[in-house]
Amino acid sequence: MSKKILLAVIAVMLVVVPLSACTEPAEEPPIKIGGIFCMTGPLAAMGDLISKGALLAVDEINADGGVLGRDLELVIEDSATNDATAFEAYKKLVEVDGVQAIVGPMISGAVMSSGAYAKQMKVPMVSPSATSPLITDQTWTKWALRTCTMDDLQGGVLADIIIDEGYDTAAILVQDTPYGIGIEEVVTEILEDAGVVIVESIRYDEEKLDYLTELGLIQTANPDVILQVGYHTDSAVVYEQAGSLGLGTTVWLVSEGVVGMPAEDYPAAAAFMAATNFRGCTLAPEPDVPAYVAFVVRYESQWDEPPGVYCDTVYDAVKLIALAIEEAGEYDGADIKAELYKLGVDYSGASGPITWDTNGNRVRATYGIWELVETAGEYEYEILEYIPF
Numbered sequence: 001m002s003k004k005i006l007l008a009v010i011a012v013m014l015v016v017v018p019l020s021a022c023t024e025p026a027e028e029p030p031i032k033i034g035g036i037f038c039m040t041g042p043l044a045a046m047g048d049l050i051s052k053g054a055l056l057a058v059d060e061i062n063a064d065g066g067v068l069g070r071d072l073e074l075v076i077e078d079s080a081t082n083d084a085t086a087f088e089a090y091k092k093l094v095e096v097d098g099v100q101a102i103v104g105p106m107i108s109g110a111v112m113s114s115g116a117y118a119k120q121m122k123v124p125m126v127s128p129s130a131t132s133p134l135i136t137d138q139t140w141t142k143w144a145l146r147t148c149t150m151d152d153l154q155g156g157v158l159a160d161i162i163i164d165e166g167y168d169t170a171a172i173l174v175q176d177t178p179y180g181i182g183i184e185e186v187v188t189e190i191l192e193d194a195g196v197v198i199v200e201s202i203r204y205d206e207e208k209l210d211y212l213t214e215l216g217l218i219q220t221a222n223p224d225v226i227l228q229v230g231y232h233t234d235s236a237v238v239y240e241q242a243g244s245l246g247l248g249t250t251v252w253l254v255s256e257g258v259v260g261m262p263a264e265d266y267p268a269a270a271a272f273m274a275a276t277n278f279r280g281c282t283l284a285p286e287p288d289v290p291a292y293v294a295f296v297v298r299y300e301s302q303w304d305e306p307p308g309v310y311c312d313t314v315y316d317a318v319k320l321i322a323l324a325i326e327e328a329g330e331y332d333g334a335d336i337k338a339e340l341y342k343l344g345v346d347y348s349g350a351s352g353p354i355t356w357d358t359n360g361n362r363v364r365a366t367y368g369i370w371e372l373v374e375t376a377g378e379y380e381y382e383i384l385e386y387i388p389f
Helices: 003-022 044-063 083-095 108-121 151-164 178-194 212-221 232-245 267-275 290-303 311-328 333-343
Strands: 031-037 072-078 125-127 144-146 169-175 197-204 225-229 251-254 278-283 347-349 352-354 366-375 378-388
Touching (some): 031 083, 031 311, 083 108, 108 144, 108 178, 144 333, 151 225, 169 212, 178 197, 212 232, 267 278, 267 366, 311 333
Parallel strands (some): 125 144, 251 278
Antiparallel strands (some): 278 366, 366 378
16 A cells, blocks of 8 residues: 555544544434324314323423433324224324324223223223223223223212202113213112112214204103213204203203313304203312312413313323333333333322222212303303312
């Protein structure tokens, strides 16, 4: 090798080596978790608010250093308020996005459709709003944890109201879904034990959106109180048609699937709800709980609107999953599930204390009894009282 070539090689090495030594290590990619929410369909308004609660939690986690030294990323899929669509979303998140934990799905039927797959793939879910007791005691139940409570609690609150207020007869009108059936079965057992006569018990097709026949049967039975369970779209039709039949003089009690129904989208239904003896039940931490107060302030600051039902429980679900990943020390679904159960003992959440039983069911909570109030053409959901249960 000539002297000139040798000097050139040395010069190149002097340039290249320092540059290589100064190269920053590649930044690690974010840890992805899934989110399956009802962004369209009958619960789209609720799903939009809930997704914002989840995103708020992710932003706070990342501002505080992330998880395992990496950012947390929430990959949101739309279930369209449909069980089969939710299952396909679950598969996509696992098989394409590689997630090892999922927040959601929102509705009970979607959890039922995805549960066996969650167990098979060892990817746990934490649902903020799937309340059906039918989820319990499945072969896959332990893979479906919930930051909401089951409808045996909500059904107990609704049944107690009927009994305590001295109604002798009741009609039950519910969606023919795990959600509706779960509440129906709980309420039926409690009312029958108390001697309340159930004059009609009807399960309806949530997609039919015409319930004059069902409502006609209830009108003929002439109950003291009507208990109804549904989502926004189907319930709006129920109330509008009930008004047309003159059922506004009967007492109505409804579940949390109705709260937050946008009055501007369903004006006739909103007018019926506000003008009648109409009350609902929903999971609602008492307003002076410090963690909840702080959550509401942060939510309103980030999104310029108040949180709705289950926005606090989805926030808690994301925070618990992040903590479980951190405690596990690696991103593995089975390890995350194990850590979730350890964390779920009097966890201080925005939605109040969270304790899970051995099947991932939240064992206690506070419920709010609400009504829709109209003032000068504006509608607002107001909590009348809080009931620990």
